[in-house]
Amino acid sequence: MPDIVSVRDLDKTYAGGFRALKSVSLGIRQGEILALLGPNGAGKTTLISTICGITTPTSGSVEVAGHDVVRDYRAARQLIGLVPQEINLEPFEKVINTVRFSRGLFGRRRDDAHVESVLRQLSLWDKRDSKTVELSGGMKRRVLIAKALAHEPRVLFLDEPTAGVDVDFRRDMWETVRRLQADGVTIILTTHYIEEAEAIADRIGVIARGEILLVEEKDSLMRRLGRKEMRLDLHEPIAAVPDSLSGYKLQRSDEGGALIYTYDTSAERTGIARLFSDLTAAGLRLRDVQTSQSSLEEIFVDLVRDGQ
Amino acid sequence: MNWQAVRAIYVYEMTRFFRTLLQSLISPVISTSLYFVVFGAAIGSRIDQVEGVAYGAFIVPGLIMLTVVTQSISNASFGIYFPKFIGTIYELLSAPVNFLEIVAGYVGAAATKSLVIGLIILGTAFFFVELRILHPVWMLSFLVLTCVSFALLGFIIGIWARNFEQLQLVPLLVVTPLVFLGGSFYSISMLPPAWQTVTLFNPVVYLISGFRWAFFEQADVPVALSLLAILGFMTLCLAAIWWIFRTGWRIRN
Known part of the structure; x- marks a missing residue:
């Protein structure tokens, strides 16, 4: 047009x-x-x-x-x-x-x-x-x-x-x-x-x-705006992410006490259910789970920073 | 020329006039009638003729001018100040109109209102005094020119004003004294010579004099000068409004 x-x-x-x-x-x-x-x-x-x-x-x-x-x-x-x-x-x-x-x-x-x-x-x-x-x-x-x-x-x-x-x-x-x-x-x-x-x-x-x-x-x-983060607090800290979970691109946080999973809310599958079952299979026990979404304000800040 | 816009503004403004018809008409008619009673009948009966005209009749042109000038200013200044005050001016500024069309609409409506009031007061005067109009066409021309010129001035005041207080300031402190001292109730020849010279710097003298001439063929200054003065004043106001819209002074960011 x-x-x-x-x-x-x-x-x-x-x-x-x-x-x-x-x-x-x-x-x-x-x-x-x-x-x-x-x-x-x-x-x-x-x-x-x-x-x-x-x-x-x-x-x-x-x-x-x-x-x-x-x-x-x-x-x-x-x-x-x-x-x-x-x-x-x-x-x-x-x-x-x-x-x-x-x-x-x-x-x-x-x-x-x-x-x-x-x-x-x-x-x-x-x-x-x-x-x-x-x-x-x-x-x-x-x-x-x-x-x-x-x-x-x-x-x-x-x-x-x-x-x-x-x-x-x-x-x-x-x-x-x-x-x-x-x-x-x-x-x-x-x-x-x-x-x-x-x-x-x-x-x-x-x-x-x-x-x-x-x-x-x-x-x-x-x-891009629909990306969300999930923080998985573990009972026992881990030194490295197990190989069986490598497909989730998890990031270690708090010296291995927590894992961060980033996913797309607008995608057909978020992969959360499969991640939980794979975590259990890998022998990791969860203490707490928190999710957070980057706010529009944060995206603005990121965009402005990128533009400079 | 966007005539539809001129018509739209004119009709919209006149609708407001008709909506508040009682206060728009009754108030100036009553106050002018009081002037007739006080100056014409009560005091006027003790005053001899002025320049060969009975005092009651002599003050009629001045009284009409007094009302028409103040009404033109207040109608036009309020007409454009109100959209500024309530924010509806955005529509005017985003419309495909130029300054002449906006002025024609607002000033045209304001001048029409005061012309109607002026004519009603003239009609009322016939109830109080014996009156003859020697040059009716000139009388009407002076009246229309005065209505338009002072509506233009009112329009400028409306754009200049930042609050209701300022809206009243110029009419109250400048215009009313000028009209009162412009020979509404007396002939300039009645003043001491020094004051006669001072008075000639008052532009309203020329208006009232020309208008009075149209009634009685009696004038303080030559009628051509009166006409020139009012046309000059009108041109000055139009130039100021043209500048306002060109620069966006106090209306556009």
């Missing part, structure tokens, strides 16, 4: 001197769901804001379907929909009016049928005459999505769409995102939940300290 959004050497330094984006380059493929993962302050929102025109880039360029977002901003912005992280809505306006306003603002003629279909799709039709102040947090977020979809964008940016919402809403949101993708909309969402990226993304980009550390197909990244 060709890239619908091309970010080249994008740099953003704020007036206070903080460099939020460091020469970011990124291609977003048409029709994909790209999840941008990163801790707070990584530069996710700055990147989205710069693509959408809210923040002015210090240097570098962004093109949306071949239109430069600064020089040819009208054509570029007409193709983009943005759902911000904060719930920003005029409290006393009716839902339907605020959605109609968004459509007009993006240069589209009034189209009540389209507005109705967007509101129905987001289960907001029954609330169309409610003031936004009367809605629940989840509903308000849906209104923001409806506003972003009002002008029929081809690229939709969702900035932390499920931050602070309940599980049901999160699943609803994922369903909505998949439906939009089926309609041909390219979706970029930022999140710091790995499960979210895992659930819906085609590709995952990792961003930290203003740098894109990697962009990878979800499946291959999940294999």
Whole structure:
């Protein structure tokens, strides 16, 4: 698939001197769901804001379907929909009016049928005459999505769409995102939940300290992120790993008092059951077993360290 | 030109006006009526004609200007400050619109609101005083130009303001004194010569004078100068707004 959004050497330094984006380059493929993962302050929102025109880039360029977002901003912005992280809505306006306003603002003629279909799709039709102040947090977020979809964008940016919402809403949101993708909309969402990226993304980009550390197909990244360690504390320390266990690539720890087994949770077979029976066969008795998974934070740290 | 966007902003802003119709209309009409009662009927009855015009009628253009100027500023400044305050400005900044379209929408709506209020006050004046408008087209032109220019100023104030206090600061400390001292309730010729010269530095004098001329053919300064002053002020405001959007001052990071 060709890239619908091309970010080249994008740099953003704020007036206070903080460099939020460091020469970011990124291609977003048409029709994909790209999840941008990163801790707070990584530069996710700055990147989205710069693509959408809210923040002015210090240097570098962004093109949306071949239109430069600064020089040819009208054509570029007409193709983009943005759902911000904060719930920003005029409290006393009716839902339907605020959605109609968004459509007009993006240069589209009034189209009540389209507005109705967007509101129905987001289960907001029954609330169309409610003031936004009367809605629940989840509903308000849906209104923001409806506003972003009002002008029929081809690229939709969702900035932390499920931050602070309940599980049901999160699943609803994922369903909505998949439906939009089926309609041909390219979706970029930022999140710091790995499960979210895992659930819906085609590709995952990792961003930290203003740098894109990697962009990878979800499946291959999940294999890397899905590695887990099991620590096997032994009753008696051993001087060397028995030959019969050589296939497990065990590492001795605590001067032979413990063995470390690394395995892949996303693999079809983790090999744990077989390892236990082979340990017994080798005459090793276990005192305790602990498992741990490297957190996303740790992976970020590793990635940053590797990048230096 | 993205006319759909201009229309969208205009309609959205006017919807707010109609939503708060009572406070938007009733409050300025009541306060102006009080001016008519106090200055026109109570005090005015003791004052002779000013420049050949009955005092009650003489203050009508000034009173309309007073309301229209303050309303234009407060409508436009609130119109653009509110999206900044609640965060909805993100949508405006990410939309395919240029500064002229944003200004046309917000300032157009703010100016329309104050024009409506100005005309209602004019209508109200007929209940209190005997009034003739010698040049109705010029009267309307001055009114529209004033509404637009001061809505532009209000728009700038709305972008400049970082909080509600600042939003009130300029209208309260600068504009209201200028309008009161701009000849709303008196003719400049009634002042001592030295103060007459000082007053000529007050831009509002030119507005009120031109507007009053359209009613009574009586003016403190030549009407062409009034027209030039208001057009110059409008150009200045437009240039400032153009610069604001070009640099993103106080609106874009």
